[in-house]
Amino acid sequence: NCVSPSTRNFDGPMxxxxxxxxxQRNYQFIxxxxxxxxxxxxxxxxxTVYVEGVVSFQVASDCDTxxxxxxxxxxxxxxxxxxxxxxxxxTRRAVTExxxxxxxxxxxxxxxxxxxxxxxxxxxxxxxxxxxxxxxYFSIDAVTLQKPRINGDLQKSIDRAQQAVQxxxxxxxxxxTIRTELDSVKELxxxxxxxxxxxxxxxxxxxxxxxxxx
Numbered sequence: 315n316c317v318s319p320s321t322r323n324f325d326g327p328m329x330x331x332x333x334x335x336x337x338q339r340n341y342q343f344i345x346x347x348x349x350x351x352x353x354x355x356x357x358x359x360x361x362t363v364y365v366e367g368v369v370s371f372q373v374a375s376d377c378d379t380x381x382x383x384x385x386x387x388x389x390x391x392x393x394x395x396x397x398x399x400x401x402x403x404x405t406r407r408a409v410t411e412x413x414x415x416x417x418x419x420x421x422x423x424x425x426x427x428x429x430x431x432x433x434x435x436x437x438x439x440x441x442x443x444x445x446x447x448x449x450x451y452f453s454i455d456a457v458t459l460q461k462p463r464i465n466g467d468l469q470k471s472i473d474r475a476q477q478a479v480q481x482x483x484x485x486x487x488x489x490x491t492i493r494t495e496l497d498s499v500k501e502l503x504x505x506x507x508x509x510x511x512x513x514x515x516x517x518x519x520x521x522x523x524x525x526x527x528x
Contacts (some may be wrong), residue, residue, distance in 0.1 A: 361418040363463060364463040370455040372455060415434070
């Protein structure tokens, strides 16, 4: 038998109950204190990335489906095992398959591609969950993925590339400053002549003493 959420029910001393969550629940694959660690996947480039996210879901609540769920799955496993087997494994499969269709640059730097990736995982996941469970016992409400983390070697390569870009920009700014100074010198030479420019620089640098003449 089954009873609705928040229903008080009294049975005999030999009867027992098993409680299943009612309403929306979350399956979290995060660095710490989640249901599972980050999911390792490969991009199309390829590169190894680590995916963090949350799957929001609900367990079927009508009595017939819930009874079937209990007989096939619930009576055989703890709730933690149910999450790991019937949500965790399909989630890893969906994330792995979707990630393989994008480059790591797209997932890290292109917000539109990141949303497309997230929607693809949400599209794939219900089918994989139903296949694992052998029935329509879970409904997937939402999938939220963070930008993936990249492995250490790739991050070092990116840092070196960014430093090279910054060095080139700094050198370009130095070159522009030098060109500006040269243009200024050319204009002064045209007005003062070479000797006049030399005297002007000597006065500015304090190499020539200037005495005011009334």
